[in-house]
Amino acid sequence: MSVRSPSPSVFRPTTGVDQSILENNKALMAEIGRRRILRGSLSLGALTMLTGCDVTSDSAVQSALRMVSTFNDRVQALLFRPNHLAPTFSAAEVVKPPRFNAYYDVNDVSPVDGATWKLELAGLIDDKRQWNARQIAELPEQEWIIRHVCVEGWDYIGQWSGVNLRLFLERIGADLKARYVAFRCADDYTGSIDMATALHPQTILATKYAGQPITDPFGFPLRLRTATKLGFKNPKWITAIEVTNRYPGGYWEDRGFNWFSGI
Amino acid sequence: MARSRAAVRSQRLHPLTLRIMHWINAVAILLMILSGWKIYNDEVLFGWLHFPDWMTIGGEAQGALQWHFFAMWLLMANGVCYVAYGVWTGRFRRQLAPIRLPDVLSTLRDALRFRLSHDDITHYNAVQKLLYVGIIAIIVVQVLSGWAVWKPIQLSELAALFGSFQGARLIHFLGMAAIVGFLLIHVALALMVPKTIGAMITGGPPVDPSGASSAEPSPPHAAE
Numbered sequence: 496m497s498v499r500s501p502s503p504s505v506f507r508p509t510t511g512v513d514q515s516i517l518e519n520n521k522a523l524m525a526e527i528g529r530r531r532i533l534r535g536s537l538s539l540g541a542l543t544m545l546t547g548c549d550v551t552s553d554s555a556v557q558s559a560l561r562m563v564s565t566f567n568d569r570v571q572a573l574l575f576r577p578n579h580l581a582p583t584f585s586a587a588e589v590v591k592p593p594r595f596n597a598y599y600d601v602n603d604v605s606p607v608d609g610a611t612w613k614l615e616l617a618g619l620i621d622d623k624r625q626w627n628a629r630q631i632a633e634l635p636e637q638e639w640i641i642r643h644v645c646v647e648g649w650d651y652i653g654q655w656s657g658v659n660l661r662l663f664l665e666r667i668g669a670d671l672k673a674r675y676v677a678f679r680c681a682d683d684y685t686g687s688i689d690m691a692t693a694l695h696p697q698t699i700l701a702t703k704y705a706g707q708p709i710t711d712p713f714g715f716p717l718r719l720r721t722a723t724k725l726g727f728k729n730p731k732w733i734t735a736i737e738v739t740n741r742y743p744g745g746y747w748e749d750r751g752f753n754w755f756s757g758i
Numbered sequence: 759m760a761r762s763r764a765a766v767r768s769q770r771l772h773p774l775t776l777r778i779m780h781w782i783n784a785v786a787i788l789l790m791i792l793s794g795w796k797i798y799n800d801e802v803l804f805g806w807l808h809f810p811d812w813m814t815i816g817g818e819a820q821g822a823l824q825w826h827f828f829a830m831w832l833l834m835a836n837g838v839c840y841v842a843y844g845v846w847t848g849r850f851r852r853q854l855a856p857i858r859l860p861d862v863l864s865t866l867r868d869a870l871r872f873r874l875s876h877d878d879i880t881h882y883n884a885v886q887k888l889l890y891v892g893i894i895a896i897i898v899v900q901v902l903s904g905w906a907v908w909k910p911i912q913l914s915e916l917a918a919l920f921g922s923f924q925g926a927r928l929i930h931f932l933g934m935a936a937i938v939g940f941l942l943i944h945v946a947l948a949l950m951v952p953k954t955i956g957a958m959i960t961g962g963p964p965v966d967p968s969g970a971s972s973a974e975p976s977p978p979h980a981a982e
Contacts, residue, residue: 560824567827574912581911642923644910647819648801650923723911751820753827758911 564753571755577691581722584640590651591705593643595712596726598684598746606711607681607732614717618677618737621668628716631702634658634666639697641722643729644758655720657701661694669738677743678719681732687743688721688728689755697722700733725756771880771962775843780958782836787897787937789815789829794934796822803931827908834901841894857887876951880965893940900933 595601614626638656664671671694677687692698698721702709709715714731721729727747737743748754772780796814816822844850861884868874869885882890906917906926920926948954957963 560821560828563828563831564824571909571912574909576912579912579914582914642910644923645801646823648797648927747820751818751824753823758909 561751564751567753568755571757572689572691575689575691575723575757577695581641581697584642584652586640586654586705588652589640589654589705592710593653593704593713594645594649594651596645597682597712597731599682601712604712605682607715607734609716612716612734614733615735616667616737617735618739619670619673620738623667631658631700631717635662636703637699638703639699639720639722641697641720643726645726646752646756653720654705655699655701656703656706657699657717657720659696660698660700660719660721661696663700664693664738673738674740675738675743677737677739677745678730678733679735679737680730681734684730684732684746685743686719686728686730686745687748687754688719688724692721692723692757695721695723723757725758727752728756769964771957771965774961776840776849777958777961779836779840779843782832783840786829786833786836787941789825790833791934791938792816793822793825793829797826798931803928830901830904833897837897837901853882854887854891857884857891862888876953879951879954879957880963889940889943893937893944896933896936896940900930900937903930903933906930 597604609628612628614631616623616625635658636656637659638654640652640654642650643653644650660676661671664676669676671690673690675687676690676693677685679685688698698719701714701718701720702716704710704713709718714733717733718731719729719733728745745754792813792815795809796811796816797819799809799811799814800819802808814822816825844854865874865883865885874883902916903920903926905913906920907923907930910917910923910926917923917926920929948958953962
């Protein structure tokens with residue numbers, strides 16, 4: 496696993512594992528006998544039995560449920576209509592400001608400096624040169640007034656503009672037959688979508704909300720907005736995009752939320 | 759042909775196939791309700807209504823969603839089999855039709871006077887028929903509103919039937935409330951006449967295999 500791939504992914508740490516830790520703690524490691532690990536695992540087993548009344552802690556049940564979730568990914572991919580447009584709304588219906596959502600509180604948002612911000616590209620892309628905010632701003636812009644639906648059940652109408660993701664992927668020579676487009680964000684959030692959704696007409700890399708640059712809590716300077724997925728599938732403060740055939744997962748997906756999460 | 763087949767099979771009030779489907783449905787409905795309450799809690803429709811965690815399953819929201827989107831397949835697959843079975847074997851026609859308003863009213867009157875007879879559980883009274891037909895219809899609508907909440911864009915034509923996304927959520931919630939209401943009545947009445955529970959486990963009393971009983975309109979108070 497320590498072998499670096501020829502095209503290092505920005506999604507992997509740039510530095511390898513520090514081997515000195517292994518050397519310095521040799522004595523400690525020798526001390527941990529096989530017996531003690533066995534004993535430890537026994538008490539761990541006993542611990543899981545204590546929570547026997549909570550059926551969801553059963554790992555067999557959990558892995559079965561995850562299998563169903565993966566099956567549901569496939570069902571949703573089949574249901575997906577590549578050219579079916581989501582309903583659009585009038586500017587009068589737009590909610591200002593948009594509703595905040597992240598894996599932390601709005602007060603904990605750390606703003607991204609637009610002047611030094613860079614967009615990195617990785618994976619199955621011909622032209623992996625970095626982009627800055629000025630270059631992104633020069634790309635053709637389109638606007639969608641669409642409904643944002645959160646997995647929690649709330650929704651609002653938002654007015655987003657920016658470059659169409661298909662157009663951007665074509666511009667950088669991405670392999671449009673690849674399976675996934677993955678995103679990494681300034682707040683260490685990660686996310687990924689299927690290529691069909693990435694190529695949907697209403698999927699954009701948004702830079703503006705209601706005609707103004709997106710404000711800090713909502714993903715300045717660059718975020719994803721797709722009309723056909725739940726809110727958490729729209730990463731904010733994007734710093735890297737990777738096109739890949741290897742399942743990239745994501746922050747919430749790794750915590751059990753359905754990966755496809757189409758609407 | 760379907761009828762003669764059904765007559766041979768339906769030697770008991772509740773044939774084995776039907777009993778299996780009933781209990782699968784019971785499990786699926788319970789899983790849907792208990793996980794649904796957890797999902798609801800993340801964004802309540804009514805500020806005064808929050809379901810206590812001990813009444814829900816799934817642990818966190820993602821667990822509840824996983825249960826919900828597993829049990830929905832169980833509910834739908836079983837439901838399709840049940841409706842196909844009910845139509846194909848003639849059970850729906852035999853047990854649930856016809857429903858006449860005068861029968862409903864006289865059954866209600868008898869029930870309120872505690873004069874309803876429970877000697878013959880092989881014939882449903884008019885109120886039972888109404889409740890069973892009603893709950894089947896409500897579950898069908900519940901599945902449809904569920905799809906509308908899950909896929910408001912891909913199934914935008916279906917979602918439009920419920921108005922907005924929040925409209926579909928509200929209908930889905932009200933459907934749940936109706937199902938819970940039915941469940942309370944259904945279980946309470948079954949406990950009052952315990953042999954009906956036994957019948958749904960062992961099959962219940964034999965019914966006339968000739969199917970002759972199906973031809974007669976079932977009297978609302980047959981034993982009187």
